Amino acid sequence: MNKEEYFIKQFSNSKFIGDDGAVVGSHVYSMDAFFENIHFKREWFSLKQIAYKAMIVNISDAIVMNAIPKYALLSVAIPSTYSTKELNQLSKGFKKAAKEFNIEIIGGDTISNNKLDISITIISKTKNPILRSSAKKDDLFCYTGTLGTCKKDLAKLFAGKKISKKSKFIKPKLNADFFYESSKYISSALDISDGLFFELQRVSKASNIGFEFFKQIHEDIGTSGEEYEILFSFNKKHLSKIEKIAKKHKVKLNIFAKAIKGKYETKSKNHHF
Amino acid sequence: MNKEEYFIKQFSNSKFIGDDGAVVGSHVYSMDAFFENIHFKREWFSLKQIAYKAMIVNISDAIVMNAIPKYALLSVAIPSTYSTKELNQLSKGFKKAAKEFNIEIIGGDTISNNKLDISITIISKTKNPILRSSAKKDDLFCYTGTLGTCKKDLAKLFAGKKISKKSKFIKPKLNADFFYESSKYISSALDISDGLFFELQRVSKASNIGFEFFKQIHEDIGTSGEEYEILFSFNKKHLSKIEKIAKKHKVKLNIFAKAIKGKYETKSKNHHF
Incomplete structure (x- = not known):
């Protein structure tokens, strides 16, 4: 068992844990991190591409659970060296993905950091969630x-x-x-x-x-x-x-x-x- | 205007932004970051204390909006050098705060990183949210x-x-x-x-x-x-x-x-x- 699995296992008594998102009534809640030097290197992407991809990988979790993403919360840790222009590029990437999937960005937290580290929570709605635990023999x-x-x-x-x-x-x-x-x-x-x-x-x-x-x-x-x-x-x-x-x-x-x-x-x- | 304010302003056309949490119907959604070397230094706290405080500062947002925190999502970036014992201490801190406020940890993301960076989303319920925008003259x-x-x-x-x-x-x-x-x-x-x-x-x-x-x-x-x-x-x-x-x-x-x-x-x- 790797460390990630070990850590998650500490919380596995929750019936909500174990899928791309947590189903609570008609809501699905999902949260993914998108960190510099872990998920991407700065030189591989424009800032707009980074913010866009950070959103898309989170939206993906909602879609595969058959949930419609509605709202997003962004935790964005930004190097203090970034210029206003760079902040604009970042916000454009988030907004582009939000617009494409009709999501409203409703809050979050913005802090200074030594690198660009993003965590996103997506709040989705579903009438009929599809789980990874419901495949049947012969499917x-x-x-x-x-x-x-x-x-x-x-x-x-x-x-x-x-x-x-x-x-x-x-x-x-x-x-x-x-x-x-x-x-x-x-x-x-x-x-x-x-x-x-x-x-x-x-x-x-x-x-x-x-x-x-x-x-x-x-x-x-x-x-x-x-x-x-x-x-x-x-x-x-x-x-x-x-x-x-x-x-x-x-x-x-x-x-x-x-x-x-x-x-x-x-x-x-x-x-x- | 500092950079944090500038970045947030890019999303300020949303009616949800501008308070400790976003009120959507009877739900309140709040998200705060708690990052190593930004909000704390490793040597100041035990890992249990760090995880506990990360939860508490997020729960605080729900309380001041007169919302009852119900669920939490954790994005936890952990140094790959941490031992199983250290992972246990971290999870104990999260669980201690969750138990104290009757919150269920329902999901999130765990990744490897060069330092301990935590973002938490709290999902709360309220019948009567209290906003920072509703103070009246003579109050x-x-x-x-x-x-x-x-x-x-x-x-x-x-x-x-x-x-x-x-x-x-x-x-x-x-x-x-x-x-x-x-x-x-x-x-x-x-x-x-x-x-x-x-x-x-x-x-x-x-x-x-x-x-x-x-x-x-x-x-x-x-x-x-x-x-x-x-x-x-x-x-x-x-x-x-x-x-x-x-x-x-x-x-x-x-x-x-x-x-x-x-x-x-x-x-x-x-x-x-």
Whole structure:
């Protein structure tokens, strides 16, 4: 067990903990950190891109729980050396994402710090939350889009190379419309933030299932983090309806496994501490 | 205008921003950061004390809005060098404060970092929020307890001296029971986090009032931050009722000013960047 898991385990007597967000009545509350030198290096992004991505990775948690994000609280620790222009770029990034998803920024805290460290809380509403614990035996497992480019782009950045502004690593693309429309057919879901293999391990544990893979998934695909594609499961009788909705929204589906009795554990190493 | 104010101003078109917490229906949402080397130095506190104080300064925001804190989300950035024992101490501090105020910790994010940086979101419920914008002309202004010791204790810590474990700087004492019971008589309130003078400037701006002081307040009293005493106002007809409730809860009241037409600005320097 890594330290992150150990720390979270201290709070695991709460029935709310263990999903992308905490469901309390019709609300979903989620909170993610986006810290300099941990989640990004300053030279990889513009400040607007950083603030935008910080919002998007948080909004992603709400979407995969089938919740509509409504409000955001921002804790923003900013180097005191930043100019007014730089503060404007940051606020523009937050506002761009908020506008795109019709979210109102309602508060938070702003402090001085030695680096740019952001934590965001998203308050969402849902009538029918989708959990990672509700996958059933024989459900099909699927992920959206293409996996692997984020790992490649991250390697390029570490090697001091440039990557495209359109890279999902810079600007994750959330499949909100597809997911909301398909939600009634979906049994479990989570976003791919740490990598497919790690998310599968989470669903396995939460839903008490294993996987029968239809084909081998390469390490470069399975361990590519920060993809923010959606991993989800569904009863196979819904396949054609989900495929139709995906086609409508131009979302690529990769059906790669079936839930079986058992347990899945990855041997790949997570990038967490 | 300092940079913190400048950054917040970029979001000021939201009607929710400008108080200790954001009121959305019957909910109040508040979020505060508690960062190493910004709000505390590691050697000043035990890890349990740090986590406890991080919670308390957030709970304080809920109380002064007359809201009952219900749930907390924690964003905790932890040095990867911390041992299991140290992680336990941290979690004990969070849980101690949560238990004391009957709050459930429902989620958040845990990451590795170079220092211990905590952001907390508190979700509260209220039927009758008290704002800083609702003080009226002729209202009396009052603060609870004794101000000044936190400034003195902070100076001692900076000088490398020890302070009492019972110092309010280590363990703020919130006057929750007194405040909730008095709330129906109170017109405006906020907690004294940056110092009385700065909080008065905030009420002045939000409520569009000035102050007639009954006696001069010394700089050491007015600029002592992190006191977490409550600054509040009330119509003078409620004085005896409030005094009776204060006596019951053994809370000292300092009635020091009256709201007048005008504007109050402090010339003292805030410790913010």
